Amino acid sequence: MCESCVDRIFSSGPAPCPVAGCHKTLRKAKFRKQTFEDIGVEREVDIRRRVMQILNRREEEFATKRAYDDFLEQREMIIANLVHGTDVAKTETDLQRYAQENLSSIRANQALEAQEATTFQERQTLEQEQARLRREAARQEYENERRELLAGREDVLSRLAAGRAGDAAAIAREGQRVLLKKSSARRSEEERIRQKQAVLRGSELRKGVAAPTTAGITGAPDSGLVKGLKKIEVPVPDKPYDPFGGLVPDKRDYYTLQEHYPSTYLDPIRQDTRMLAGGYDLREYYSRTLLEAFAGLGCFLDEELSESGSLDASKPVATQGAAMAAATSGGNASKA
CATH class of the missing domain: 1.10.287 (Helix Hairpins)
Known part of the structure; x- marks a missing residue:
């Protein structure tokens, strides 16, 4: 359409297309000056620009070079369908669905x-x-x-x-x-x-002039229209810093330290200011005594020796000297 007709028909707002049989609603802002002499080339350029703005995946987003080549071929097939009017409704629906599902990656x-x-x-x-x-x-x-x-x-x-x-x-x-x-x-x-x-x-x-990267691009891999995308790995957030490496101070597996234990020997010390004046604390005594009492509960010698392979677990755990002493005492008993 010429510029004067565009101003005359669409200056007041959107209006139907004046071409007979075309029921599309047009707007003046969508008109632009023609660049190519052939209107078919002009239309193909518009379609190609629109499709490539939506299907703008990059090569580094694909797992293999073959997957990226297949994506380029698929994009050219979509452009050809829109240019030549083949399955236009289905193609437009697929494009719109892909644009909605991958909006963040498209913008990135x-x-x-x-x-x-x-x-x-x-x-x-x-x-x-x-x-x-x-x-x-x-x-x-x-x-x-x-x-x-x-x-x-x-x-x-x-x-x-x-x-x-x-x-x-x-x-x-x-x-x-x-x-x-x-x-x-x-x-x-x-x-x-x-x-x-x-x-x-x-x-x-x-x-x-550093080369840009695709860090931060998110989207659904293999989102129905595009295949062969890399799997997106969500980074695991760092845990809070633990200076003890998981060890909880004053935590024991077999007992809980109490504030007071009744004892006829320790109760007078608790009331003796001469003992407590120098900084003596009965909790230290309680903690050390209980730790020594429960120290061997988590040790299983048979299992540790069998895993290390130093001794056979089926044989009794005994030293050579103990075995000889047992044999000697057994012989003396038989003589008696």
Whole structure:
């Protein structure tokens, strides 16, 4: 449609399409200037742009390269169906369902694409600025060389005019040597500056033009339309820091320490200020006594020896000396 017809029909708001048989509602904001001469190419570009904004999965999101290639082929088939009018209703339904189920991953990938575009533009601007600086440096270098050459020639001419006729050759050689020395020093300094600029340029590119990653992208793997996505692993939150490594202070498995135990021997000490004045605490005595009493309840020698393999669990646990003493005592008993 021409621009005047668009202004005339849709300036007051949305209106039905004026084409006979088309019942779509159109809006003025959706119209834009035609870029390609063929309207079919223009329509395919619009469809391709819309589909690729929804199906914008990246290669690093797939488990294999084959899965990513299958995704690209599937996306091209969807575009072809919409362009040629094949199963349009089903294709649009699948696209809308996929867009609703994977909204977070779509937005994340769009943000990454925008970041990549910004990074590329910054890199292009940086390269253009560096090319301009190199051209400016080359022009300045040419001007400096020409100025030094003219100054050297004028110095040689002035010295020749003021000197004797026999000194002409020596003055010319000296002037040539001075020019060569200056040119060599200038070239070495310029080479050092170029190397320094190259190092700085590389560090800036590594720092400011870092490749974006897909960290933080979430979504349902194999969400019905796209297959072969990597499984999303939700990181396990870190547990609170435990300085004792799970050990609970003053916790015992076989007993609970009480504040007081009745005892005819300890009760007088509890009331004796001479014993308590130096810091003596009966709880320490209770804790040590109970710990020694229950210390061996968790030790099972037969199981530990059988697991270590040092002794056979079916045989009685006895030392060689005990066995010999038992045999000797048994022999003496039989003689008696």
